[in-house]
Amino acid sequence: MNCNDNDENCRTACFHPDLVEQVRDAMPGEPLQLDLAKLFKVLGDHTRIRILNALYRSELCVCDLTSILGMNQSAVSHQLRVLRDAKIVRSRKQGKNVLYSLDDSHISDLIRVGCEHVQEGT
Amino acid sequence: MNCNDNDENCRTACFHPDLVEQVRDAMPGEPLQLDLAKLFKVLGDHTRIRILNALYRSELCVCDLTSILGMNQSAVSHQLRVLRDAKIVRSRKQGKNVLYSLDDSHISDLIRVGCEHVQEGT
DNA sequence: TTTTCACATGAATACTTATTCATACGATAC
DNA sequence: GTATCGTATGAATAAGTATTCATGTGAAAA
Numbered sequence A, B: 001m002n003c004n005d006n007d008e009n010c011r012t013a014c015f016h017p018d019l020v021e022q023v024r025d026a027m028p029g030e031p032l033q034l035d036l037a038k039l040f041k042v043l044g045d046h047t048r049i050r051i052l053n054a055l056y057r058s059e060l061c062v063c064d065l066t067s068i069l070g071m072n073q074s075a076v077s078h079q080l081r082v083l084r085d086a087k088i089v090r091s092r093k094q095g096k097n098v099l100y101s102l103d104d105s106h107i108s109d110l111i112r113v114g115c116e117h118v119q120e121g122t
Numbered sequence C: 001t002t003t004t005c006a007c008a009t010g011a012a013t014a015c016t017t018a019t020t021c022a023t024a025c026g027a028t029a030c
Numbered sequence D: 001g002t003a004t005c006g007t008a009t010g011a012a013t014a015a016g017t018a019t020t021c022a023t024g025t026g027a028a029a030a
Helices: A008-013 A017-026 A030-043 A046-057 A062-069 A073-085 A105-119 B008-013 B017-026 B030-043 B046-057 B062-069 B073-085 B105-119
Strands: A089-094 A097-102 B089-094 B097-102
Touching (some): A017 B062, A030 A046, A030 A105, A030 B030, A030 B105, A046 A062, A046 A089, A046 A097, A046 A105, A046 B017, A046 B030, A062 A073, A062 A097, A062 B017, A073 A089, A097 A105, A105 B030, A105 B105, B030 B105, B046 B062, B046 B089, B046 B097, B062 B073, B062 B097, B073 B089, B097 B105
Antiparallel strands (some): A089 A097, B089 B097
16 A cells, blocks of 8 residues: 555555644645745745845835846836736825835735745755 | 937936946845746645645645645656755654654745735735 | 936746656565 | 664656736826
């Protein structure tokens, strides 16, 4: 018998049923886990991380970001859209420009903890 | 003139040069940002988030995880490999089984803060 | 009104990646 | 040794996505 098959035999024989039951009950619901994965997925891109690291320091317009990242404006706008849709950044108009900033403090927390993790090497 | 062109004119005319300079200097180096993006990218998958949420509760063998997630063993192993390579989980053998657990506390921190963010709806 | 400017966006392309299938591997039991 | 069990992995497929190019949009300036 192999755990490949998700049948009843496997469920009671080849592993720790009590523990599995316990963990299954304690886990968050699927919607939350989907949202969580989506959040991290949006954070998990080099360009978007650079945008967030910039906005972490200051509110900036699209053109500022374009210059800081050294990439074309279309690419930056596309990624800003992804970040806006995920409610990770917010935007406001000022004259001809659109100014972007981080939406809330959780984002900076995540970036800070993430940085700590990768800096410690582990 | 448009910021599409990343030429010298654009760099000095159409945005806030001092601010851009300042932010550019304050930003982390590229290697760190690449590592950070990679970390979040690995966290940004539904299956892997479910694995981590399970391991957050208890050390578990592959077969346990297979049962909890209700997916085939190969898929779980593949994702565990990704998590291992990213140093997000660690493994040890016990008899015939391989037991997995979270590698360090930063990971649980990230999951916790991330959960807070998505739960608040922001 | 017409032009210009900063930004947004649709389509296309190239690249990445999650899952499945089949199979391999290493250790234990027989 | 041989069989079995838990886990790992290579190849293939299908789905997702970042970037570029070209163009659209809305507002301000001329």
